Amino acid sequence: MERTMRSPEWLKAIACNFVVFGLALLMLWASYEISLPLVAAVIAALLYMEKRGFIDALFLLYARNKKVAAVSAFLFLMLIPLPLATLRYQSHIAVMAAICAMVCCGVNIQMGSTNMVNFAPAAFMGIGAYSLGYVTVKLGADPWLGLLAAVVLCALAGILLGLPTLRTKGYYLSLVTMALQLAFTQTIKNIPSIGGPNGISGVKALTIGGYPLYKTYTVFGVKLAPHFFYLLFCILVLTALLYVANRIFVTWFGLALNSIAQDEIAANCFGVDVVRAKLFAFVTGSVFCGVGGVLYAGLTSFVGPDDFSFARSLVFICMVILGGMDNLVGVTVGAFLLTVITEKLRGFSDYAQLIYGLLLLLILIVRPSGLIPKRVRLRGGGPTIL
Numbered sequence: 001m002e003r004t005m006r007s008p009e010w011l012k013a014i015a016c017n018f019v020v021f022g023l024a025l026l027m028l029w030a031s032y033e034i035s036l037p038l039v040a041a042v043i044a045a046l047l048y049m050e051k052r053g054f055i056d057a058l059f060l061l062y063a064r065n066k067k068v069a070a071v072s073a074f075l076f077l078m079l080i081p082l083p084l085a086t087l088r089y090q091s092h093i094a095v096m097a098a099i100c101a102m103v104c105c106g107v108n109i110q111m112g113s114t115n116m117v118n119f120a121p122a123a124f125m126g127i128g129a130y131s132l133g134y135v136t137v138k139l140g141a142d143p144w145l146g147l148l149a150a151v152v153l154c155a156l157a158g159i160l161l162g163l164p165t166l167r168t169k170g171y172y173l174s175l176v177t178m179a180l181q182l183a184f185t186q187t188i189k190n191i192p193s194i195g196g197p198n199g200i201s202g203v204k205a206l207t208i209g210g211y212p213l214y215k216t217y218t219v220f221g222v223k224l225a226p227h228f229f230y231l232l233f234c235i236l237v238l239t240a241l242l243y244v245a246n247r248i249f250v251t252w253f254g255l256a257l258n259s260i261a262q263d264e265i266a267a268n269c270f271g272v273d274v275v276r277a278k279l280f281a282f283v284t285g286s287v288f289c290g291v292g293g294v295l296y297a298g299l300t301s302f303v304g305p306d307d308f309s310f311a312r313s314l315v316f317i318c319m320v321i322l323g324g325m326d327n328l329v330g331v332t333v334g335a336f337l338l339t340v341i342t343e344k345l346r347g348f349s350d351y352a353q354l355i356y357g358l359l360l361l362l363i364l365i366v367r368p369s370g371l372i373p374k375r376v377r378l379r380g381g382g383p384t385i386l
Helices: 009-029 032-052 054-064 066-079 088-113 121-138 143-165 171-189 228-250 252-262 264-269 274-300 310-323 328-344 346-366
Strands: none
Touching: 009 032, 009 054, 009 066, 009 088, 009 328, 032 054, 032 328, 032 346, 054 066, 066 228, 088 121, 088 228, 088 252, 088 274, 088 310, 088 328, 121 143, 121 171, 121 274, 121 310, 143 171, 143 274, 171 310, 228 252, 228 274, 228 328, 252 264, 252 274, 264 274, 310 328, 310 346, 328 346
């Protein structure tokens, strides 16, 4: 009697993670002649897999092996900086992808889970970045105090702006947040104490034990890129934010946010405090954006009004839509792919926006719900992957 040898499911989950992170590394490492066609092939493959039901099968595989899938994904994430250890440009793209993913997680809580289209994520990212710049340059204080100030200020700004703003809904809410974004850009241009239109230069990155995270170090005779330890730290922060976002999703509060997105009046009739829930989503998403702004300022060592414009907010919204709203995996994938496309096309800046817009238009026509649409919740409100 023949015995059929089958690989255990947990091994399949690890193998899938290996393939995913291998493709991500290849997209980061390769030149644009290879990485851009690879991005297009990955997008086409995701569309095909979704149509054939393979994505659902992968989600179920991960759901049955949650711990193994999560631990292996985290380990592969932490290994990404190693092949990029001496590559400055590729490491820079990886850091930017991690920062964009943080901001997109915050936007997803607002737009994906609660259906609040916020056109001002770059403004809250700017609050975080300017907090670090002001604390480290103007006050000469520790960068960690800048991170704390960014979290507090973003939370307060979310409350102060959210209380009157969230009384509106639909297109009116979008218009209000759009006005807030434009007002923020004009305000920071006209405040001399924070540099005005010239911004703040010489912003210090976060340190651990007195050692800056963003600095060139030589380890065992190998000169590492200045992004190496910074990328490791960004991955840790991104993992923590993804965990927090996922915990919100799987609780009753996540269900309440989804109910508001579906029908605000019905949610109110079922006992959901709509204003409180929307304010929570607005503030939490704003803090996520602020943390991303702090890490962005530490990376560039400069903050200016042009870095947090309305165009930047549109990019974050497009990342969420492209990946798939209310789906952390899709949002992260969308942030990574569009970051790679944007960075790899810097040599073709005259055509970058055209290609970028055509790609988004194609995705919105072919797959309006994104590359990896949100999944049906499992019993108990839990997701099918995280």
